[in-house]
Amino acid sequence: MKEYLKSDSEQIDHILNIIKEQGTGYLNTLADRPTSVNNDLISEQMDLPESGMGTESALKIFNERFEPIMVGSSGPRYLGFVTGGTTPASIAGDWLATVYDQNTQSVKGQGDISAGIELETIKMLLDLLGLPENFLGGFVTGATMSNFTGLAVARQWIGKELGKDFAKDGISGTVKVLTATPHSSSIKSLSLLGMGSGNIVRIKTAGDNREAICLKDLENQIVQLNDEPFILISSGGTVNTVDFDDFSEIRKLKEKYKFWWHIDAAFGGFAACSDTHKHLVEGWEDADSITVDCHKWLNVPYESAVFFVKEEYRILQVETFQNSNAPYLGDPLDNFGYLNFLPENSRRLKALPAWFSMMAYGRDGYKAIVENNIKLSEQFGEMIENSDAFKLLAPVRLNTVCFTLKDDTKQDQVSRFLESLNETGKVFMTPTFYNSHTGIRAAFVNWQTQEKDIELIFDLMNKIAATVG
Numbered sequence: 001m002k003e004y005l006k007s008d009s010e011q012i013d014h015i016l017n018i019i020k021e022q023g024t025g026y027l028n029t030l031a032d033r034p035t036s037v038n039n040d041l042i043s044e045q046m047d048l049p050e051s052g053m054g055t056e057s058a059l060k061i062f063n064e065r066f067e068p069i070m071v072g073s074s075g076p077r078y079l080g081f082v083t084g085g086t087t088p089a090s091i092a093g094d095w096l097a098t099v100y101d102q103n104t105q106s107v108k109g110q111g112d113i114s115a116g117i118e119l120e121t122i123k124m125l126l127d128l129l130g131l132p133e134n135f136l137g138g139f140v141t142g143a144t145m146s147n148f149t150g151l152a153v154a155r156q157w158i159g160k161e162l163g164k165d166f167a168k169d170g171i172s173g174t175v176k177v178l179t180a181t182p183h184s185s186s187i188k189s190l191s192l193l194g195m196g197s198g199n200i201v202r203i204k205t206a207g208d209n210r211e212a213i214c215l216k217d218l219e220n221q222i223v224q225l226n227d228e229p230f231i232l233i234s235s236g237g238t239v240n241t242v243d244f245d246d247f248s249e250i251r252k253l254k255e256k257y258k259f260w261w262h263i264d265a266a267f268g269g270f271a272a273c274s275d276t277h278k279h280l281v282e283g284w285e286d287a288d289s290i291t292v293d294c295h296k297w298l299n300v301p302y303e304s305a306v307f308f309v310k311e312e313y314r315i316l317q318v319e320t321f322q323n324s325n326a327p328y329l330g331d332p333l334d335n336f337g338y339l340n341f342l343p344e345n346s347r348r349l350k351a352l353p354a355w356f357s358m359m360a361y362g363r364d365g366y367k368a369i370v371e372n373n374i375k376l377s378e379q380f381g382e383m384i385e386n387s388d389a390f391k392l393l394a395p396v397r398l399n400t401v402c403f404t405l406k407d408d409t410k411q412d413q414v415s416r417f418l419e420s421l422n423e424t425g426k427v428f429m430t431p432t433f434y435n436s437h438t439g440i441r442a443a444f445v446n447w448q449t450q451e452k453d454i455e456l457i458f459d460l461m462n463k464i465a466a467t468v469g
């Protein structure tokens with residue numbers, strides 16, 4: 001064993017202790033960490049060292065070069081994209097997932113059995129989200145891969161309906177995909193799956209200032225397909241305005257027509273945790289596949305999302321993902337192993353942070369996180385609504401506030417306003433374009449965000465708005 005590897009392994013206790021101290025130092029001051037940095041601060045890239053230096057010296061270099069410019073993206077005022085935080089229990093689970101370093105695959109046999117933990121976590125998640133247990137679920141890296149997984153099984157389903165095996169023979173003909181306001185990652189998945197990102201039938205939205213699907217137009221388009229099977233991509237929370245397709249009505253269409261129903265509920269699915277907002281997902285249990293992101297509102301570290309695919313489609317799922325030229329892996333239907341049910345083969349025990357966090361905080365803990373974020377979004381929305389400087393671009397339906405400068409003649413100033421706001425390092429939001437307006441999105445999905453944060457943010461916004469124009 002080479003010198004540094006040997007000395008590191010002898011000092012693992014010391015190494016983990018200094019990392020723990022650094023980690024707690026970071027977490028304890030997270031709220032004060034700048035929420036943005038100038039990317040130009042990254043200096044030149046270093047070369048591969050010939051003989052290494054040991055972990056402590058590597059840490060010293062990391063601390064000199066990178067640590068000071070790490071942004072507080074898991075902190076309370078990072079409202080950009082849809083960025084969750086990390087609960088203490090999820091950090092514990094994540095650290096242990098690294099320490100135990102399992103390759104999470106099967107639940108039987110003599111090898112590793114960590115998939116049992118994953119299956120238990122899936123069961124708990126279904127319960128948390130009010131979904132029945134007739135879904136087969138698994139962890140992937142993010143909602144993008146979850147959409148990919150659901151749509152991949154959908155593709156195989158369409159093929160079977162047409163008497164074809166797309167997984168084996170490749171796609172022939174055109175697969176019909178209907179959707180109103182899909183997330184870009186679903187479009188990307190259609191491209192990856194060979195179904196074509198441009199090959200979608202856009203359904204109208206449900207009316208003015210809505211992103212949900214118009215049911216009347218949907219049914220008209222379905223009728224025009226003359227019984228041809230198709231995929232419907234539904235939204236369980238759109239990114240700009242968090243609009244939800246009407247799942248209770250779509251489930252009725254499913255009784256009349258033949259289609260695969262995929263719901264992207266990456267963050268909106270957590271509405272199920274709130275007594276006041278669970279109605280938004282009513283009926284989603286009848287979908288064929290569902291996407292839920294855990295690194296968003298479950299507040300576990302990146303990379304963590306789940307797919308749920310109805311168990312009755314196990315065969316289609318295996319046909320899509322099996323390692324078909326590896327007989328040593330056994331019969332995937334007989335001997336369940338994740339590598340035959342999802343895109344990745346080798347995979348870490350991604351479920352462990354989610355398992356720890358759900359065990360540690362339970363149903364009530366998550367209800368409190370979700371309802372707190374909803375309350376803060378509503379309060380922030382009201383501040384905007386009552387302000388002279390800003391206006392809402394859409395009603396606050398759940399946890400995201402989409403707004404712009406009140407004065408439409410200042411539309412060309414919105415980007416500059418946002419840049420100045422983000423430059424303060426006290427808050428981070430992301431730009432958008434919605435309803436013919438340049439806008440700004442603030443998404444609340446962090447367990448640490450409090451009322452004092454939105455007050456501080458709103459104060460900053462007003463000061464900066466006064467200098468714009």
Ligand SMILES: Cc1ncc(COP(=O)(O)O)c(C=O)c1O
Nearest residue numbers: 082142143144183185239264266
């Ligand atoms: C509705 C929706 N779907 C999919 C995604 C993609 O998620 P990820 O970045 O985890 O792949 C997002 C990300 O914000 C989203 O909001």
